[in-house]
Amino acid sequence: xxxxxxxxxxxxxxxxxxxxxxxxxxxxxxxxxxxxxxxxxxxxxxxxxxxxxxxxxxxxxxxxxxxxxxxxxxxxxxxxxxxxxxxxxxxxxxxxxxxxxxxxxxxxxxxxxxxxxxxxxxxxxxxxxxxxxxxxxxxxxxxxxxxxxxxxxxxxxxxxxxxxxxxxxxxxxxxxxxxxxxxxxxxxxxxxxxxxxxxxxxxxxxxxxxxxxxxxxxxxxxxxxxxxxxxxxxxxxxxxxxxxxxxxxxxxxxxxxxxxxxxx
Numbered sequence: 001x002x003x004x005x006x007x008x009x010x011x012x013x014x015x016x017x018x019x020x021x022x023x024x025x026x027x028x029x030x031x032x033x034x035x036x037x038x039x040x041x042x043x044x045x046x047x048x049x050x051x052x053x054x055x056x057x058x059x060x061x062x063x064x065x066x067x068x069x070x071x072x073x074x075x076x077x078x079x080x081x082x083x084x085x086x087x088x089x090x091x092x093x094x095x096x097x098x099x100x101x102x103x104x105x106x107x108x109x110x111x112x113x114x115x116x117x118x119x120x121x122x123x124x125x126x127x128x129x130x131x132x133x134x135x136x137x138x139x140x141x142x143x144x145x146x147x148x149x150x151x152x153x154x155x156x157x158x159x160x161x162x163x164x165x166x167x168x169x170x171x172x173x174x175x176x177x178x179x180x181x182x183x184x185x186x187x188x189x190x191x192x193x194x195x196x197x198x199x200x201x202x203x204x205x206x207x208x209x210x211x212x213x214x215x216x217x218x219x220x221x222x223x224x225x226x227x228x229x230x231x232x233x234x235x236x237x238x239x240x241x242x243x244x245x246x247x248x249x250x251x252x253x254x255x256x257x258x259x260x261x262x263x264x
Contacts, residue, residue: 001027005097009051022211023051029210032056032116034107034135035125036083038190039149041073042199043123043206048091048098050207055091056119058103059083070192107131109253112138121206122146125199129176130256136161136169137253140245145209147202147217154191154226156198159217160205163245166218167236170244176256194226 001024006013009023031052033040036059047055063071063078063086071083078086084102091100103115107126112134116122122144124135132148139146140163148169149158161168201222208214219238224231244250 005051008095008097012050017213018211022213025211026051026207027053029121030054030056030119031121031123031206031210032058032119033123033125034058034131035123035127036071036073036087037061037067037125037127038070038151038192038195039125039199039202040087040123041071042196043125043203044073044087044091045094046200046203047206048095048100050203051095052098052206052210054099054101054119056101056103056115057084057087057091058105058107058115059087060104060106070190070195072196107134109134109138109255112253113142116142116144119144121209123202123206124148125202128258130258132169133176133256134253137244137250139163140168141250141253147205149198149202151190151194151198153188154194155224156194156226157221157223158198158201158205159221160209162216162218165238167238168242168245171239171242172221172236174243191226197224197226 012018012023013020029052031047033043036057040057044057061083062080063074063083065079067074068076073090074083074086082104084104088100088102105111116138122135122139124132124146126132135146139161143163145162147158147160150156205217208216219236221234221236240246242249
């Protein structure tokens with residue numbers, strides 16, 4: 001590493017579980033963030049600061065005034081511009097030494113495999129069940145580890161999936177709920193700080209995976225309620241009959257019907 005990199009990442013380097021080798025792993029790693037909203041914002045900021053060498057960020061939306069209560073990577077001056085453009089500007093302002101790839105597009109079955117193929121770890125920060133299940137399916141098919149995250153009102157949930165080693169998202173939730181059967185953030189609300197709480201956990205899971213330190217949230221669903229500040233972990237096992245990741249699981253992708261999610 002250069003002298004300026006040693007200074008920038010000094011607080012990582014002195015950590016016994018990361019050190020120089022761990023920081024070099026981060027600098028040589030590639031992470032894709034799907035969604036530049038409430039969850040994607042803190043993930044993007046912290047992964048950029050941590051020195052993840054290449055970060056992809058995918059989102060088709062433009063910054064809206066209603067986003068700013070929780071999507072902290074965007075500012076009032078960014079209203080109307082693509083979220084991926086706004087996010088890239090802030091990430092490079094924090095760390096100009098990294099590469100940012102932007103994908104201003106909706107993720108679907110026709111493009112997801114090409115987008116995720118070059119990345120080491122995927123972050124699910126999207127706002128609908130259809131995309132969440134598609135991310136799971138694509139990551140299982142291509143053996144890409146990923147972090148699922150979701151928030152609503154005052155609560156959040158997250159799990160880390162190691163395809164074919166741990167329970168996948170479909171092992172736990174099986175399939176999307178019926179359309180219109182669940183509330184959405186726009187109808188039920190969400191406390192802005194919840195996005196920061198969960199997004200930083202997802203960023204931490206990515207860093208732990210990339211540096212091979214600590215214990216991941218695999219085979220575990222972490223749930224928290226900010227009103228009581230209670231955190232719980234629910235343990236799961238891989239479902240040997242899972243419709244996605246079992247030996248009889250999917251062989252190709254499908255697009256699920258889209259409804260705004262209660263978990264973003």
